[in-house]
Amino acid sequence: MSDLLSALLLGILEGLTEFLPVSSTGHLLIAQQWLGARSDFFNIVIQAGAILAITLVFRRRLWELATGLGEPANRSYVAKLGVAFLVTAVVGLPVRLAGWELPETITPVAWALVLGGIWMLLAERLAERRGDIATVTWKVAVLVGLAQVVAGVFPGTSxxxxxxxxxxxxxxxxxxxxxxxxxxxxxxxxxxxxxxAFLELLHDGAAGGEDWSAVAVAFTAATVTGFMVVRWLLGYIKAHRYTGFAVYRIVLGVLLLALMPGR
Incomplete structure (x- = not known):
């Protein structure tokens, strides 16, 4: 398989899985077993493509929030976004610097997929018992920030x-x-x-020797695919549960534990 085709497939996979609750890290780790391992720089760049995609999807909502700060509801929502981000940064940075993270190998990722799938099934059922509540509280903002830290420590969690x-x-x-x-x-x-992470790599000189054509192809693929997937997901969840994604995680995790034990 050519390097450009491999990069294209990895970019598409990143776009497909970054924002679905199935773990992009886990899928890229699995894919690179067959498509070849890529540098940290490559992985960061294609993730940036997925981030650009979601920014484009929510461009109108972001503009509405930015230009509507005179309204109390918008100010409160933006403040809660800020709190969630700050919690992630304040708690997550020391965790990262301390090196508290499981290795990105098949076995821990597979277990994270299985346990995460079970967690999704239980959490959705419990949440539905409370009725249809759309309000985002300060408690939600803080706990979302902490959840992002946990996901960073356990690859495969999503x-x-x-x-x-x-x-x-x-x-x-x-x-x-x-x-x-x-x-x-x-x-x-x-x-x-x-x-x-990008600045760390630049400081270490890890960006040298990259195939920039492959990086550009993967970045573009991740952006375009991510945009389409997020648009689809936002429509899908209006009428469907996340159950299918949870079952998929469990099945994939079990298959990995059975077919790639100890890896």
């Missing part, structure tokens, strides 16, 4: 899955409202995390 279902359990039981809040928080969170 940042979106951990945060969305924490929001639903903490009080924002409406799937669309919880998902929108988590995706909006994800924009500054992922931009900051990617920028931090």
């Amino acid at each position: 940042r979106s899955a951990a945060a969305i279902f924490m929001a639903m359990l903490a009080g924002t039981s409406r799937r669309s409202s919880a998902t929108e809040f988590v995706f909006l928080v994800g924009i500054p969170t992922m931009f900051a995390a990617s920028a931090y």
Whole structure:
């Protein structure tokens, strides 16, 4: 397989999985077993493509919030986004510097997929018992921030899955409202995390020797695919549960544990 085709497939996979509650890290790790391992720089760049995609999807909502700060509801919502981001940064940075993170190998990722799928099934059922609540509270904002930190420590958990279902359990039981809040928080969170990692790599000189054509192809693929997937997901969850994604996670995790034990 050519390097450009491999890069294209990895970019598409990143766009498909970054914002679905199925773990992009886990899928890229699995894919690179067959398509070849890529540099950290490559992985950061394609993640940036996915972040650009979600920024484009929510451009009108972001503009509405930015230009509507005179309204108390908008100010409160933006403040809660800020709190969730700050919690992630304040708690997550020391965790990262301390090196508290499981290795990105098949076995821990597979277990994270299985346990995360079970968590999703239980959390959604519990949230539905509370009725259809769209309000995002300060408690939800804090717990979403903490959920993002947990997802960073356990590869395969999925940042979106951990945060969305924490929001639903903490009080924002409406799937669309919880998902929108988590995706909006994800924009500054992922931009900051990617920028931090990017600067680290530049400092270490790790960007040298990259195939820039492959990087550009993967970035473009991740952006276009991510845009389409997020648009689809926002429509899908208005009438459907996340159950299918949870079952998919469990099945995939079990298959990985059975077919790739000890890896």
